[in-house]
Amino acid sequence: MDRAAIEALLKEVSEGRTDVAQALKRLGNLPYEDLGFAKLDHHRLLRTGMPEVIFAAGKTDAQVASIFARMSQAGGNVLATRASREAFEAVRAQEPKDKEPRAVFHELARAITLTQAPTVPGKGTIGVVCAGTSDLPVAEEAVVTARLMGNTVELIADVGVAGIHRLLAQRDSLRSARVLIVCAGMEGALPTVVGGLVNAPVLAVPTSVGYGASFGGIAALLGMLNTCSPNVSVVNIDNGFGAACMASLINHM
Numbered sequence: 701m702d703r704a705a706i707e708a709l710l711k712e713v714s715e716g717r718t719d720v721a722q723a724l725k726r727l728g729n730l731p732y733e734d735l736g737f738a739k740l741d742h743h744r745l746l747r748t749g750m751p752e753v754i755f756a757a758g759k760t761d762a763q764v765a766s767i768f769a770r771m772s773q774a775g776g777n778v779l780a781t782r783a784s785r786e787a788f789e790a791v792r793a794q795e796p797k798d799k800e801p802r803a804v805f806h807e808l809a810r811a812i813t814l815t816q817a818p819t820v821p822g823k824g825t826i827g828v829v830c831a832g833t834s835d836l837p838v839a840e841e842a843v844v845t846a847r848l849m850g851n852t853v854e855l856i857a858d859v860g861v862a863g864i865h866r867l868l869a870q871r872d873s874l875r876s877a878r879v880l881i882v883c884a885g886m887e888g889a890l891p892t893v894v895g896g897l898v899n900a901p902v903l904a905v906p907t908s909v910g911y912g913a914s915f916g917g918i919a920a921l922l923g924m925l926n927t928c929s930p931n932v933s934v935v936n937i938d939n940g941f942g943a944a945c946m947a948s949l950i951n952h953m
Contacts, residue, residue: 704818705775706746733774738767742774749952750849750945754780756787756812764812765790768803772814778803779848780812781841781941788812809840809940819850822951824878826851826944829870829894831860831884834909839883841940842905842947846881849948861889874898879950881943885909888920895929901950902932903943 709726712718733740745751752771756764764780764787771778780787788805791812795801803814826846830839836857846853854877859867867874867890874880875898883905884890891904904927906920913919917937924934935942 733770735766735770737763740767740770740774742771742776745776749949751776751779753845753941754778754783754812756780756783759787761787761790765794768812768814769794772802772816776817777819777848778812778814779845781845782810783812784810806840806844808837809844810837811841811844813844813848815848819848820952822849822851822878822948823953824852824951825876826853826947826951827856827874827877827880828853829856829859829874829880829882829890831858831882831886831890832909833858835883835885835907838905838907838938838940839881842881842883842944845941845944846948846951849944851948851951859890860884860886861893864893867893871897875900879903879947881905881940881947883907883940883943884924885917885920886911886914888923891924891932891934892927892929895927895932898931900931901947902929903947904932904934905940905943906934906937908938 709723713723741752754767768778768780768791791803792801803812805812828839828842830836843853843855856870859870877900879901881903882891882894885907888906891902895902904924906917906924908917921937
């Protein structure tokens with residue numbers, strides 16, 4: 701439950717439309733719901749402004765589906781990251797058979813979403829930029845996450861520094877964004893260049909794209925950490941989700 705849902709419930713109690721016992725039942729999952737193999741933090745949105753999200757990697761399809769169903773029943777929007785199509789099919793199998801399916805699988809982003817609750821809109825646009833097509837899975841994870849959190853998102857793809865004219869052609873879009881997420885592998889130079897073109901925060905995401913000496917994204921990570929653009933900050937390798945969460949917080953300030 702978010703702040704608006706709790707306020708609505710308290711209003712129902714004060715007006716006599718809901719009795720105390722019913723209200724207590726609806727609040728019964730405070731502070732979390734114990735499924736045995738997982739403890740669901742239903743009220744993280746109330747505390748932090750961001751809901752709990754399911755990290756599907758390492759979980760069985762049945763576990764993902766069970767967590768997804770319980771979070772859905774709590775009434776908020778639901779996101780599972782690093783999810784397989786098999787996990788999505790397990791989620792769909794738990795949806796009511798007499799209603800239209802609501803869960804959506806974003807194959808490139810490897811994410812499952814369910815949108816059922818209103819969100820507070822962000823104040824501007826989040827630009828998600830990626831150096832090459834190989835970086836798109838990480839960029840799409842950021843796009844899906846940021847949109848689910850109520851943000852307007854513009855994706856700018858395949859504008860790496862090896863063909864820098866492609867990036868410079870996007871200057872108007874880059875400068876109109878309130879915050880930017882920039883995903884790049886190889887040597888990870890793109891966030892530094894973008895940072896030098898805009899007066900907005902740039903969240904750099906190193907990706908595990910590149911030949912052997914890129915060391916699975918470590919070369920890009922170290923390059924981004926050593927950026928000379930002071931408006932650039934860095935998240936972990938392939939962490940499009942984390943960058944989107946931070947960008948959403950900035951965009952809602």
